[in-house]
Amino acid sequence: DYLALARVGCRLDVPEQLPPLPLNSIQRHNLFLAAKEAIHNAVRHGKPTEITLRLRNGSDQVSIVIEDNGCGFDSSQHAAAVRGTRNMRERMEKIGGSFTCSSAPGQGTTVTLTAPLKS
Secondary structure (H helix, E strand, O other), X not given: OHHHHOOOEEEEXXXXXXXXXXXXXXXXXXXXXXXXXXXXXXXHHHOOOEEEEEXXXXXXXXXXXXXXXXXXXXXXXXXXXXXXXXHHHHHHHHOOOEEEXXXXXXXXXXXXXXXXXXX
């Protein structure tokens, strides 16, 4: 709904059938908020026409990849971009996961959020 209101196309790349993912409530909460923030930042700063959300799971981890076709940025020259990713990184580290962000001017941005799965 958020992307439709922002007039940004949305592509979903998720498995047809998802196996049960053993995430506790703290993991779900932090993964959800980090993904929400990545999407919000893409719309607000990247001005994309499309965002792709991918869900990948393995036997020991789950990853959410948010990729946009927006303006991108050079993180080495934008201190604000580094500050803007701090919250997402902290959320993922809090649950034993990881956060990566890759971007280049004119080439969009890709954010990857990975959380461990525990039995």
